Amino acid sequence: MRFKPSALAVLFLLLTSLFSLPSFAENPPQNPAQSPRLGANANDPDEHADEQHAKIEKDMAKKANRERQVHLQQDTDNLVKLANELKQYVDKSNENTLSLDVVKKAEEIEKLAHSVKEKMKAN
Numbered sequence: 001m002r003f004k005p006s007a008l009a010v011l012f013l014l015l016t017s018l019f020s021l022p023s024f025a026e027n028p029p030q031n032p033a034q035s036p037r038l039g040a041n042a043n044d045p046d047e048h049a050d051e052q053h054a055k056i057e058k059d060m061a062k063k064a065n066r067e068r069q070v071h072l073q074q075d076t077d078n079l080v081k082l083a084n085e086l087k088q089y090v091d092k093s094n095e096n097t098l099s100l101d102v103v104k105k106a107e108e109i110e111k112l113a114h115s116v117k118e119k120m121k122a123n
Contacts, residue, residue, distance in 0.1 A: 068119055075116045082109045
């Protein structure tokens with residue numbers, strides 16, 4: 001089979017143009033999630049770090065709130081217990097005797113109630 005020189009030139013041009021085009025296998029299309037964002041901070045590596053920092057802070061705040069809630073429940077349970085003890089001391093006393101235990105128990109309740117109030121405000 002014999003080719004004309006002009007046909008060989010066209011074939012040569014077609015083959016060279018095919019080999020010079022970028023291959024899709026070598027450069028797969030980017031996933032939209034992986035494509036760079038447009039805008040002022042498109043190449044800002046600190047943006048990702050800021051997002052991670054914000055997430056960590058949010059998680060820490062949630063953990064602190066859970067711990068605060070647990071402490072509040074424990075303190076209020078203790079307040080109920082102390083109030084019941086105070087009631088028992090008062091029931092055992094009469095109008096002429098005021099036990100030192102009653103005064104101490106009332107002060108303990110007062111301190112714990114103040115602590116609970118401050119923890120509630122810290123929300």
